[in-house]
Amino acid sequence: MPIMNNVYRQRAAEKPLVTLDDYRAAGGYTALPKALADVEPDDLQYVFMRSGLRGRGGAGFPMGKKASFLPKDSKKAKYVVCNADESEPGTFKDRDIMAFNPFQLLEGITLAGYAIGAERGYIYIRGEYEHQARVLDDAVRQARAAGLLGEGILKSTLNFDITVYRGAGAYICGEETALLESLEGKRGQPRLKPPFPAVAGLYQSPTLINNVETLAALPPIVENGADWYAALGPEKSPGSKVFSISGHVMRPGNYEIVLGETTLRELIFVHAGGLRPGRRVKAVWVGGSSVPVLGEGHLDTPLDYESIQAAGSALGSGGCIVMDDSGCIVRASLRLATFYRHESCGKCSPCREGTTWLEKLLMRMIAGEARMEDLEMMETLFGRISGKTLCPLAEGAVAPIKSALNMFRDDFVRVVENGSPRPEPMMAGA
């Protein structure tokens, strides 16, 4: 396996790398000294760019390119913000990177800070990850004591420190501008863009925001070179990615794969141990819940940004939820509608009311109280929500439900006619 990235470094050591010594013994903190000694900040940005690393938080935007958007001549302070809000249903990869390999994340954030000329980084971590937040707090203390954070890092002129900031339970705070509002001590409601965070982010200062997995990929890239990373996987989707897989599979968990080399079928049936005997795949939400659903016919799709897009969905966060043919697609859609209704921040009425209506319609259907016209009403509703809101949360609510209605219309019709009793779940030990 040519990867010494993200969680693999932890696997190689076969224990969590939560002490600085253990991280160093596993090859950690070689990238930062190398960069400080030999690489100018602008050249480091160029390394990020040439690696082809794309954002792992959902949108897949090229990381180096985003870093290059920060103004070079600004007199304002600059910031790196690490998005550790990880609340996308089905996604739990950042959790393990932080719990098992916290220093790789700190080293990555420090490299990003050096590249853009920032003096402080923030890790905005969801409040429910208090355990991981404490691991990070402890790692920050160790790194400071060893001169790897603070003033004059490794006797260079670099001053950089990291603050771990806890959220308090709100999915919307994963959206980058809502995150910034929350980090500024306000209600976590998205801002109008532009201006983009690269220009006016935290405290109106230029800010680079990246996901945990994105930033944790930087040390191996600096260590082994941009070409090494770019050579992994397909040209437009290079590198490795951690997929979180859950639902009706035998071995749910985090699996790191080289993009483009593994199909969805292999992820489910080889890595995750397949389904219960006699079951078939019914539906897969491959990139978290905010993406169009895929079906059994898509299982041979290679896992990379372009291929998944061509199949009609999106790689998103890599949170892959699998439902077998014991599940009901209408019930699953309702559960997602409830999620988005609950998490809508309420700022735009198409989102606030649209998600409430979606939930109501789907509830009526599973209760057997709906009429056929409700299916058309739902379709009209998609049009009233899509493209009419401030942030993409609402689009994330529409995508999985609209695609489910298209792909599994017969199931919806059947449920409208007969309702849908709660199926037997797959229980622990089954």
Next chain:
Amino acid sequence: MTADEIRAYLEPRRHEFADPRSLVMPALKYAQTTRGHLSREDLDAVAEATGFTPSFVESVASFYDRLYTQPVGNRVVSVCITLSCMLRGSDEVWDHLCEKEGIDHHHGGTSADGRITIQEAQCLGYCDKAPCIQVDADETLGPFTPDSAAALVDELRAAPDPEEYWR
């Protein structure tokens, strides 16, 4: 909690933020650790310690699920009910716990003895341990069956309360 206690907690953190408003959330989370929820006095103390108005502080607190402006039980049990957990039996766990504690199935709530609050949670990021449960902000546990979840609640009821309520 008093404004002085909150100030003492914030002091070493103050230099980390260019704008003191960023201290409001850490202050709220800390103020919640004595009672397990934010009373009127707690909100006023946060306002005094951070220098923002009580109404601003309250508007922030009301936005976040894990800041409680109403009293809750000694232990808060969050049952994840989002898709991956549903597929693995979270509804069965939820129903069983609500029944056992005599709590409304639709909204959750607090047991009659005031010890246990059962609430629905959205994806806790432990879908590989589905169906999973988080007690306060302790590390999330799973997978549960209805019976093992009931046993967890019994254990919580018997155990001494934590010294600080991090939720």
